[in-house]
Amino acid sequence: MPSTPVIAGEQRPALLRTARDVADDLAADAIVRDQAGEPPTDEAARLREAGVLAALTPPGPGRGTDWRTGCTVIRRIAAADSSVGDVLARHYVHAWSGRFYAGRHDAAALEEQSVREQWLWTGAVRVPVPDEDTEGPDLTLRPRDAGHVLNGIRFVEASVAVADQFVVDAVCGATGDVLVVRVPRGVRGMTTEPARDRLGQRVVGAGRVVFDRVAVTPAQVLGRRPQDEESTAPFTALAEPALRLALCHVALGIVEGALSEARDLSRGGRAYRLPGADPDLFLTYGELASAAQTATAVVDRATEVMAQALDTGTRLDAEEPAGVAALVATAETVASKAALHVTARVLELADAPGLDRFWRNARVLTAQHPAAHRLRSIGEHYLNGSHRAVAAAFH
Template identity: 65%
Template sequence: MPATAPATAPAPAPAHEPGAPLRAARDVAEDLAADAVTRDRAGRPPADEVARLREAGLLAALVPPGRAHGVDWRTGCAAVREIATADSAVGELLARHYVHAWSGRFYGTPHRAGALERDTARGQLLMAGSVLGTAPEGGGRDLTLTPLDSGHLLTGCRPVDTAVTVADRFVVDALCAVTGEVLVVRVPSDHPGVSVEPARDRLGQRVAGAGTVAFDRVAVAPAQVLGVRPYDEESTAPFTALAGPALRLALCHVGLGIAEGALSEARDAGRTTPAVLPDRLMAPADHGKLPVRDPDVLLAYGELASAARTAAAVVERATEAMARGLEAGRHLDPDEPADVAALVATAETVTADAALRITTRVLELADAPGLDRFWRNARVLTAHRSTAHRLRDIGEHYLNGAYRPG
């Protein structure tokens, strides 16, 4: 049975404390880094990892900003990147949780959004699911909603990328069998009729908790319907059009964390390797501390560090643009989503290239246990995000100013 937030869960750090979520993320990242290799090899569902996030108050903190809860987009993405540098699987789990917490604002009314965010923050609930531009072609056709006198019945199966066995709420979109609308709904994971099957033997992102969730005539009350997911560009409100790019950008921060984590770990492994000199020529304090002088090694790390910093600059520019768009809310200019989406697509292509290049190259430069997990994680994270498709989107926006949501 999926885990739910314990009644005695510690209270999160007050949202008004500047820097509190980032300090908590750094502390959790340090904790996760200590046993990252062991946990990756075990590949168990992320129950322990979620407990660490909840204890630190990060599940409550990473919701949209409100009067007494939540963080802005810049801070939320920075916290995700901190976690992903230490453990990208947990970083992806937190990234998706954060973006799913925005679902009420993207698809619903202020009342529904406020209820979702307050419940998430107060209960320290973990959000998972599949929506915001990740549903199958046509939107929600693998899940069906049958209207009742009050509410709906939800039926079908849906792949979920994170937290399938430990989520408290699933956010999914489903096709209404009568109206043909695609509705975004929020369903408790412990509701009768909800069952899950974790994915096994994944190449990478093993601790993310991927799997499949099945809904067998699950009752969905009217209050659990967040709103309607539009079919096409013409019917999509400007603010709603940010939903898909927001998720993809949050995952860019995960990919950037992978690249930075791999590079840092490879560097540290090289620093702790005993220098290749006879012991009689070295004082005890000299072991492992000789500066690197090999020009080929310096060149290699210079290229990789430049690739990581370039990706960071591109991702941060897209993050700033997204933050401004989210802050504009319903007053967002109709042309703004196209510009934001183009920046996000650029961030995706640059980050994917940097993550794959860095995680491959460090395996040749350093010998450290578990260093291969960065390459495996990068491969899985980027496997379903076609660089060629994104480049065509960028080209279409550059030449025609066109925008395709999703």
């Protein structure tokens, strides 16, 4: 039976101890599971049995986890296995979907059910991009007497074979509105196609989800996603930056895991250069440790600002999300650079089976969002305070 979920607001130390224990368990067979590249069925079971899935839901009376603590848990687990950290990051942020798109009051019952059932969340909600030309929506909703019918195909970055709830956006054919909906696993007409032979993040469970005349009840419609950033509610505008920031903590976990493993190999004599009085080795580790600490400082700053914005809730000022998003884009840029640099350099320091997985995982995690695109958007926001630039940064 699953254990009782740990509530971070009252028992933060207990949750962090649980995260450490789960991380130690995952680290013991991380290389074997990476080589197998199977969907995270066993990994999801470990998270559920430890109570982590129930704990990493939005905070409420007697349940859930605050943003700062949730990100700490994600980072600790990602240091042991970044694929599982990725699964957990997406689960935590998608569990906030009711608040992002429906509001805190409307989301309460859904969040309570998620805790009781220990749901694993995933999804893929697209960001409105200024002046984007598209060939039409990949997911559509057709109204019917008791709700809608969902059709189309969407690529989801994690947990397609094991998630309990999928959050996606789709265009209503009757009104043109973009609606965010929640689809439970196993409903009629829904099938999944896991991606195979990935370079890295092999255990994350990415793949395609096919919706073929899937019934969507009114209760499964979380809310409306505006089609442009100007009309997006301030709190709703935090949804995509929150996901990208949670993934920054996965990147930091990769950095911490790679450095820790390389250090242990050096101390154990399984390195190209052994510790002792080698000034070049000290210089290299000093450089890498400094890069890791710099990235951590930037990501932690963005995490604090995001936490304050989430605590403000629907009272959030209309201008605040742009500043939060720009800071998250900066954190993503710094964390991605550190992850790629550190994981490549540790391969020059030590020789051991599986050490390459950190570099492979970093490459896959960071490949989707080019740094130059983000930097231009950050610069435009800095110079002009442009909301368009912030939206484009997360395309």
